[in-house]
Amino acid sequence: MFYSNMNIILKHIEAITGKNFVFTDEETRRQYGHDETEDYNFPPTVVVKPGTTEEVSAIMKLANQYNIPVVPIGGRTGLSGGALSIHGGIGLSMERFTKIEIDERNLQAIVEPAVVTQVFQEVVLEKGLFYPPDPSSRGSCTIGGNVAENAGGARAVKYGVTKDYVLNLEVVLPTGEVIWAGANTLKNATGYNLTQLMVGSEGTLGIITKIVMKLLPKNNHNVLMLVPFFKAEQACEAVAAIFRAGIVPSALEFMERDAIDWTLRYIDGVSMPIGDAVQAHLLIEVDGNYLDVLFSEAEKITEVLESFDIDEILFADTEDQKNALWKMRRAVGEAVKSNSVYKEEDTVVPRYELPALLKGIKEIGNKYGFSSVCYGHAGDGNLHVNIVKGNMTDEQWQTEVPKGIREIFELTVSLKGTLSGEHGIGFVQKNFMDIAFSNQHLQLMKNIKHLFDPNNILNPGKIFPDNL
Amino acid sequence: MFYSNMNIILKHIEAITGKNFVFTDEETRRQYGHDETEDYNFPPTVVVKPGTTEEVSAIMKLANQYNIPVVPIGGRTGLSGGALSIHGGIGLSMERFTKIEIDERNLQAIVEPAVVTQVFQEVVLEKGLFYPPDPSSRGSCTIGGNVAENAGGARAVKYGVTKDYVLNLEVVLPTGEVIWAGANTLKNATGYNLTQLMVGSEGTLGIITKIVMKLLPKNNHNVLMLVPFFKAEQACEAVAAIFRAGIVPSALEFMERDAIDWTLRYIDGVSMPIGDAVQAHLLIEVDGNYLDVLFSEAEKITEVLESFDIDEILFADTEDQKNALWKMRRAVGEAVKSNSVYKEEDTVVPRYELPALLKGIKEIGNKYGFSSVCYGHAGDGNLHVNIVKGNMTDEQWQTEVPKGIREIFELTVSLKGTLSGEHGIGFVQKNFMDIAFSNQHLQLMKNIKHLFDPNNILNPGKIFPDNL
Numbered sequence: 049m050f051y052s053n054m055n056i057i058l059k060h061i062e063a064i065t066g067k068n069f070v071f072t073d074e075e076t077r078r079q080y081g082h083d084e085t086e087d088y089n090f091p092p093t094v095v096v097k098p099g100t101t102e103e104v105s106a107i108m109k110l111a112n113q114y115n116i117p118v119v120p121i122g123g124r125t126g127l128s129g130g131a132l133s134i135h136g137g138i139g140l141s142m143e144r145f146t147k148i149e150i151d152e153r154n155l156q157a158i159v160e161p162a163v164v165t166q167v168f169q170e171v172v173l174e175k176g177l178f179y180p181p182d183p184s185s186r187g188s189c190t191i192g193g194n195v196a197e198n199a200g201g202a203r204a205v206k207y208g209v210t211k212d213y214v215l216n217l218e219v220v221l222p223t224g225e226v227i228w229a230g231a232n233t234l235k236n237a238t239g240y241n242l243t244q245l246m247v248g249s250e251g252t253l254g255i256i257t258k259i260v261m262k263l264l265p266k267n268n269h270n271v272l273m274l275v276p277f278f279k280a281e282q283a284c285e286a287v288a289a290i291f292r293a294g295i296v297p298s299a300l301e302f303m304e305r306d307a308i309d310w311t312l313r314y315i316d317g318v319s320m321p322i323g324d325a326v327q328a329h330l331l332i333e334v335d336g337n338y339l340d341v342l343f344s345e346a347e348k349i350t351e352v353l354e355s356f357d358i359d360e361i362l363f364a365d366t367e368d369q370k371n372a373l374w375k376m377r378r379a380v381g382e383a384v385k386s387n388s389v390y391k392e393e394d395t396v397v398p399r400y401e402l403p404a405l406l407k408g409i410k411e412i413g414n415k416y417g418f419s420s421v422c423y424g425h426a427g428d429g430n431l432h433v434n435i436v437k438g439n440m441t442d443e444q445w446q447t448e449v450p451k452g453i454r455e456i457f458e459l460t461v462s463l464k465g466t467l468s469g470e471h472g473i474g475f476v477q478k479n480f481m482d483i484a485f486s487n488q489h490l491q492l493m494k495n496i497k498h499l500f501d502p503n504n505i506l507n508p509g510k511i512f513p514d515n516l
Numbered sequence: 517m518f519y520s521n522m523n524i525i526l527k528h529i530e531a532i533t534g535k536n537f538v539f540t541d542e543e544t545r546r547q548y549g550h551d552e553t554e555d556y557n558f559p560p561t562v563v564v565k566p567g568t569t570e571e572v573s574a575i576m577k578l579a580n581q582y583n584i585p586v587v588p589i590g591g592r593t594g595l596s597g598g599a600l601s602i603h604g605g606i607g608l609s610m611e612r613f614t615k616i617e618i619d620e621r622n623l624q625a626i627v628e629p630a631v632v633t634q635v636f637q638e639v640v641l642e643k644g645l646f647y648p649p650d651p652s653s654r655g656s657c658t659i660g661g662n663v664a665e666n667a668g669g670a671r672a673v674k675y676g677v678t679k680d681y682v683l684n685l686e687v688v689l690p691t692g693e694v695i696w697a698g699a700n701t702l703k704n705a706t707g708y709n710l711t712q713l714m715v716g717s718e719g720t721l722g723i724i725t726k727i728v729m730k731l732l733p734k735n736n737h738n739v740l741m742l743v744p745f746f747k748a749e750q751a752c753e754a755v756a757a758i759f760r761a762g763i764v765p766s767a768l769e770f771m772e773r774d775a776i777d778w779t780l781r782y783i784d785g786v787s788m789p790i791g792d793a794v795q796a797h798l799l800i801e802v803d804g805n806y807l808d809v810l811f812s813e814a815e816k817i818t819e820v821l822e823s824f825d826i827d828e829i830l831f832a833d834t835e836d837q838k839n840a841l842w843k844m845r846r847a848v849g850e851a852v853k854s855n856s857v858y859k860e861e862d863t864v865v866p867r868y869e870l871p872a873l874l875k876g877i878k879e880i881g882n883k884y885g886f887s888s889v890c891y892g893h894a895g896d897g898n899l900h901v902n903i904v905k906g907n908m909t910d911e912q913w914q915t916e917v918p919k920g921i922r923e924i925f926e927l928t929v930s931l932k933g934t935l936s937g938e939h940g941i942g943f944v945q946k947n948f949m950d951i952a953f954s955n956q957h958l959q960l961m962k963n964i965k966h967l968f969d970p971n972n973i974l975n976p977g978k979i980f981p982d983n984l
């Protein structure tokens with residue numbers, strides 16, 4: 049992408065951040081031109097690393113003046129292409145925003161967007177506090193990206209997603225204005241909830257520079273079990289049954305057979321025997337402060353599971369075993385992707401509909417000639433579908449798969465679900481948005497975008513279908 | 517309020533709903549012209565009781581055509597005047613929307629807006645399910661009103677407020693279009709979160725016709741204790757200390773001495789001895805499925821409380837005692853109001869700031885010559901401030917009290933809190949909004965309003981300051 053007056057713009061940017069934080073070399077641009085979405089690379093014209101809210105504000109004013117796209121960039125672990133500079137312009141890496149300020153008295157923290165999620169979790173844990181949202185990429189994704197995509201993860205089933213922890217946000221609006229969207233309070237009924245409008249808006253409505261997060265007191269114990277099912281659909285059925293028995297597990301993860309097999313080959317140091325006839329696993333965790341209660345809950349869960357066709361349950365006895373199981377679960381996404389060219393979908397339905405969704409996905413795959421590996425956060429009905437190219441021809445991959453994906457999303461919506469549970473729409477799913485929303489509804493969202501960003505310079509080309 | 521072509525409009529409305537659901541008599545209009553906000557009465561020109569979403573849509577189209585204000589009306593228990601027809605027009609009572617459809621398989625319910633909150637709680641409880649939001653007015657407020665104001669109540673401290681249970685909404689937009697704002701899923705990262713934009717928008721962005729609510733498995737046990745403090749500020753300090761000890765109570769309510777005294781005189785059948793030197797009480801509840809755990813948590817709480825200057829703790833031993841304590845707590849608002857002309861504020865701050873807030877409120881009262889009775893949901897920093905007229909002159913009441921209220925809100929905001937935790941801004945607090953938000957920020961909210969409601973016919977004159 050070429051901007052005729054780029055030299056003038058670069059001079060202005062350098063005046064704002066200093067030369068050391070402005071990069072136009074090919075290598076840096078390509079580095080910031082990709083995230084974890086398939087193999088896309090859309091380099092920004094310039095990579096800028098601002099250090100303060102004021103600098104971000106000045107850059108937005110400049111970008112408005114010259115009509116230059118700006119794409120906020122976090123940990124680049126996104127799976128929907130939200131951080132791709134598809135129209136070039138300024139790639140605004142927030143990586144210098146790494147402060148954490150813990151307010152133990154109020155069980156809150158003010159955290160800057162580039163703090164890595166796992167770092168944040170560990171820092172608050174040292175104070176006896178707990179930040180539950182736990183995306184599989186927590187070792188490299190950032191809190192800012194989590195807010196932008198409303199990330200979830202394994203603990204969402206009991207503790208909610210990122211949006212449930214965001215109390216307030218400092219935001220640089222596309223026009224350069226800076227606002228605090230709400231207040232640092234647990235309750236708020238004061239005007240429109242711009243905080244929650246900003247969460248999950250994928251960097252299209254504003255640039256988040258500070259986040260006030262709610263924290264919980266930490267839990268001391270958990271019990272983790274891996275349950276092999278001889279029928280994958282029964283594993284899905286068991287998910288709803290556990291809740292109906294009155295248990296709210298802290299994690300309830302589903303993995304198809306292939307997901308585990310491929311992952312065990314992909315990662316080092318984890319092995320386990322899996323019966324030939326096993327089709328799927330549930331990884332189930334309960335947590336709390338009273339170990340005897342957790343054992344009692346685990347017992348209730350096993351009672352529920354006995355009505356299904358399962359192999360022997362593996363209880364993780366030690367921290368090492370627990371870590372190994374979680375390492376395996378977290379690596380599934382990467383393992384599946386390392387295996388083949390792929391497309392990843394992030395379907396979500398009411399949890400009881402999971403068996404219908406899984407069955408439908410396989411039927412659609414058969415119809416269009418692709419196979420898929422499914423896994424994900426079954427406790428909240430969130431099923432990741434990895435469509436693998438395997439030995440499909442390039443032509444089939446280009447023509448048949450998109451038809452199949454459209455049918456999968458149509459099925460999802462017909463089950464009262466939607467396109468994305470936690471990855472966002474970004475670049476790769478935007479042309480499926482008509483399945484979930486009417487044209488008028490999309491237009492309303494787009495008008496909100498226009499209200500915040502009249503020149504459409506902030507992360508343009510995301511969320512909305514090309515033909516809207 | 518007079519509309520020149522009202523007769524034509526009435527004919528049209530009658531054609532939509534049938535004559536039996538259209539009322540222009542003075543008595544009905546006055547009945548629907550007030551809620552529980554001070555002694556205001558703003559009757560609509562006509563009261564209409566639609567029966568279906570389609571009828572609501574047709575009425576909105578008509579109202580747009582003739583530029584008539586429409587005010588959605590629920591249980592009329594609001595405390596900020598959100599349901600007052602301050603510009604006359606159509607008072608749209610949603611009272612015929614009373615269906616409840618429980619989806620036990622997914623732990624969800626589709627509930628219509630006129631369902632009384634307590635009715636909803638009881639109906640789901642019969643199925644072993646739990647809807648936590650629990651406003652003090654739960655016996656007469658409606659779910660639709662709860663969503664409109666983002667109502668909270670005593671259990672919010674552990675379980676969150678109304679917004680945390682709303683998964684999806686069927687909404688009639690001011691233009692008459694009908695949308696489902698989101699999906700029936702626990703997670704959603706698909707476009708802008710219009711569901712959460714709608715929650716708490718006080719009936720200014722759309723008319724809610726169906727609500728998809730998340731439910732929890734019910735709890736079997738709770739332990740309730742009433743703790744008398746010799747110093748009111750210590751009661752506030754104890755609130756944060758309990759959380760810092762790792763306990764998340766299911767309720768943590770604060771009542772000043774006057775609040776309890778006045779309430780015990782106001783309600784029948786509840787009495788208790790209160791030491792002369794007692795200044796305030798905390799009502800503390802823990803809940804769960806394991807009684808021994810609750811006793812252990814109660815013990816930890818009493819250990820925390822021992823470091824404060826308290827009188828003897830009263831444990832509620834029986835269901836009757838628990839009901840009596842809750843009856844008392846729920847009646848505080850009404851009791852205080854029955855005692856004097858009053859103004860009620862709904863301040864909210866980070867919970868550790870409660871002692872500073874309480875101290876400041878009393879100082880501001882002294883400065884402007886008013887007394888106040890404070891009580892509320894201290895666990896989430898939400899302090900209701902009832903300013904009582906007592907023996908102030910009318911002139912003092914008119915001139916001094918608003919200055920004091922402004923200072924109270926300025927204090928609240930300086931403590932990182934805001935104007936309203938759960939009552940909304942509505943009619944009575946709108947001219948204080950400049951304290952919490954910059955002019956640009958308010959203009960952004962107002963532009964969102966304009967986007968949804970270009971003719972400004974839906975609940976006009978609410979939320980935004982008159983001079984914006």
